[in-house]
Amino acid sequence: MxxxxxxxxxxxxxxxxxxxxxxxxxxxxxxxxxxxxxxxxxxxxxxxxxxxxxxxxxxxxxxxxxxxxxxxxxxxxxxxxxxxxxxxxxxxxxxxxxxxxxxxxxxxxxxxxxxxxxxxxxxxxxxxxxxxxxxxxxxxxxxxxxxxxxxxxxxxxxxxxxxxxxxxxxxxxxxxxxxxxxxxxxxxxxxxxxxxxxxxxxxxxxxxxxxxxxxxxxxxxxxxxxxxxxxxxxxxxxxxxxxxxxxxxxxxxxxxxxxDASNAGRLPLLSRKAKQLARYTDEREACSACYGSLIHALNRLDEMGRLGWLDEKICIGQGFRGVEGCPLGVGNCTAGCKSSLRGCPPRADQIMEFLMEHMG
Ligand code: SF4
Known part of the structure; x- marks a missing residue:
């Protein structure tokens, strides 16, 4: 290698x-x-x-x-x-x-x-x-x-x-x-x-x-x-x-x-802080590899005082495959959202950049 x-x-x-x-x-x-x-x-x-x-x-x-x-x-x-x-x-x-x-x-x-x-x-x-x-x-x-x-x-x-x-x-x-x-x-x-x-x-x-x-x-x-x-x-x-x-x-x-990250499996969100950040998401069967990246990105935005600027919940997970019309999504599975960040899984820095572009 x-x-x-x-x-x-x-x-x-x-x-x-x-x-x-x-x-x-x-x-x-x-x-x-x-x-x-x-x-x-x-x-x-x-x-x-x-x-x-x-x-x-x-x-x-x-x-x-x-x-x-x-x-x-x-x-x-x-x-x-x-x-x-x-x-x-x-x-x-x-x-x-x-x-x-x-x-x-x-x-x-x-x-x-x-x-x-x-x-x-x-x-x-x-x-x-x-x-x-x-x-x-x-x-x-x-x-x-x-x-x-x-x-x-x-x-x-x-x-x-x-x-x-x-x-x-x-x-x-x-x-x-x-x-x-x-x-x-x-x-x-x-x-x-x-x-x-x-x-x-x-x-x-x-x-x-x-x-x-x-x-x-x-x-x-x-x-x-x-x-x-x-x-x-x-x-x-x-x-x-x-x-x-x-x-x-x-x-x-x-x-x-x-x-492929889609085989990464799922773990429950373990901590209170993670659960607080998860309030900004609409999660349906998300792989941990993807959801963990999103939680890290939300935590960074929270530290920057910008989390409150998010108008929409962020869709994430395999449950969004084939679903059309939701406003904002992260990961290839949310390709049907009006605005979706590609990646499987996307990195937290890419998610931050994407979300900041969509903030009011
Ligand atoms: S985009 Fe995210 S939720 Fe969808 S398969 Fe890839 S890692 Fe899993």
């Missing part, structure tokens, strides 16, 4: 989705027996993945299954939860301990790891010494940096003292610098139901997708488009590109869709 591309697989069978992505990208061609492989999930807090905070156990299992079928490696799952929470407890709550035992992988709490200094920052030794690093972030919102995904997930490779210092230095420059110090070989993004606003979860938004890419900067740029966020609102992305950590050159053909 071209390293300048990002593959996406929609659905709900997370293990199979990961297997499909890793097989498509032919990750095993980059591995050899005996390699030290590090898996870096997001266990920022000890909360279950359904909260929208942490990497799904099934995604981790998909990676472990792929590695098992591909060769004989020395695999370690490593993470350091945020200051004040216990990584060990997070391993337990998310079922990683059971999984590690089942697949013969090791668990490492990076809070207890040794470290060295690179470009002025302390970084733990284990991820730096791995032969192959697989980053497993969650696509989600963040109250300070607007979003968090590939680049910021590497903050878990720091000792706690350094995490505090990152905050004291305003996060953006340190995160961008870290992006040049530790570059994952591949990143597999949990886009199943990441949180709308907060890295600690509580407002999960079903998006039913997993992404695979090689360039953390490109992945974060892509995720911004998917969440309707302007990359200028996330300064560490532009800084990371400037520092040489990767490329922001996201184009229409950057994304390779391995399957």
């Amino acid at each position: 071209d390293k300048n591309k990002i593959a996406v697989r929609y659905g709900m069978d997370m293990q199979q989705m990961v297997l499909d992505l890793m097989r498509y990208a032919d990750i095993k061609s980059e591995l050899h027996d005996g390699m030290k492989i590090a898996l870096k999930p997001n266990l920022v807090v000890a909360k279950e993945p359904s909260s929208g905070a942490t990497t799904h156990t099934e995604i981790l299992e998909g990676v472990l299954m792929y590695l098992k079928e591909s060769g004989d490696y020395d695999v370690t799952i490593m993470e350091g939860s945020w200051v004040g929470d216990s990584t060990r407890r997070a391993f337990r709550v998310c079922g990683y301990d059971t999984l590690a035992e089942k697949y013969g992988a090791k668990l490492l709490d990076l809070k207890k790891d040794s470290f060295h200094i690179y470009k002025g920052y302390r970084v733990c030794d284990a991820p730096m010494q791995a032969d192959y690093l697989i980053n497993l972030p969650v696509l989600k919102g963040h109250c300070q940096t607007t979003m968090t995904c590939a680049l910021k997930n590497m903050k878990g490779t720091l000792p706690d003292t350094e995490k505090r210092r990152f905050h004291a230095e305003g996060l953006h420059v340190p995160i961008a610098t870290l992006g040049t110090i530790i570059k994952p070989n591949v990143t597999i993004v949990d886009g199943i139901c990441g949180d709308l606003d907060f890295e600690e979860g509580g407002n999960p938004i079903p998006m039913n997708r997993i992404l695979l890419g090689f360039d953390s900067v490109l992945i974060d740029t892509c995720v911004c488009h998917m969440m309707g966020i302007d990359t200028d609102e996330v300064p560490y992305i532009g800084l990371a590109a400037k520092f040489g950590a990767g490329s922001m050159d996201f184009r229409d053909d950057t994304l390779i869709e391995l399957n």
